[in-house]
Amino acid sequence: MTAQFVADVGGTNIRLATVVNGEITDILKMLCNEHPTIEAAIKYYFSLHPEKNFTSGCIGIACPVNQDQVTMTNHSWAFSKKALQETLSLEHLSVINDFTAVAYSLPLLKGEQLLQVGEGQPIEGANIAVLGPGTGLGVEHLTAVESGWKTLDGEGGHVDFAPTNEDEIDVWRYVSARKGRTSTEDVLSGQGLTNIYNALNEKASLGLQKRSPAQITTAALDGSCDTCLKTLSIFCRVMGAFAGNIAANLATHGGVFIGGGIASRFTDFIQKSEFRTCFEAKGCVAEYIRHIPTYIILEPDHGLIGAYAFLNQQLASVDNE
Structure with a gap:
């Protein structure tokens, strides 16, 4: 055979x-x-x-x-x-x-393989984007061509981190003081969870509290640590804002998808977070972005x-x- x-x-x-x-x-x-x-x-x-x-x-x-x-x-x-x-x-x-x-998997995923976050309807054949917070931050765009689909490769995870409120500015300061620059990957990744957590502790003069990304996530979800809860909330805000940025960058009316090894572990939390609010918060193009759907990839x-x-x-x- x-x-x-x-x-x-x-x-x-x-x-x-x-x-x-x-x-x-x-x-x-x-x-x-x-x-x-x-x-x-x-x-x-x-x-x-x-x-x-x-x-x-x-x-x-x-x-x-x-x-x-x-x-x-x-x-x-x-x-x-x-x-x-x-x-x-x-x-x-x-x-x-x-x-x-x-x-390349994105146009084929549907139904129980995906979880939609917020509103929006995909336009068939329109551009697609995916980001994947994990060990690092992968970013990829997909565009339709005559032969099917073509990826637009790049290193989107390494663009400059753009904070949108005071808490995120504190994270930017914390990472920049140690690395000289803060990339989005420094915030949207496993290490990013640790960076957010450490920045909040430093701001509150709590000293270094060692926790792994998994421990931070667990403590946030079970409600045993307020700082961990705030860490995960900031993570979701940043993820939403960044997803909105890459949606605007290439008019991804086919949707923005979230893969990687982190987001699928707390889908309910993302649904209730400010992820989608921050995704749509794009000033004069907010109405344009509002119609673009966002999904978490559930298919292993x-x-x-x-x-x-x-x-x-x-x-x-x-x-x-």
């Missing part, structure tokens, strides 16, 4: 799946450390499905992929795209950034879905040449 494979590779885990007739099946999650190389991990997956003849595949991976040689930032795996394709005996192999895969395998969407589009393009 002829089949395709897709992979979603992070610094800790690799997810692999089979695509047959457009269906993603046989998802396997493994620790990257279980295999010495990505080649060994993929060959192991192939060995579990001897009845399938894998002819093409797409790997979404958490590192730069603009050269033939791919070296993971947070893991020891490194490989040549060309050599890996030859070793795996594939007719076609695409290797894309993991956030590119996230972006959106990276695999996006890798398949990219692969499918690439293969269609080759067939039409």
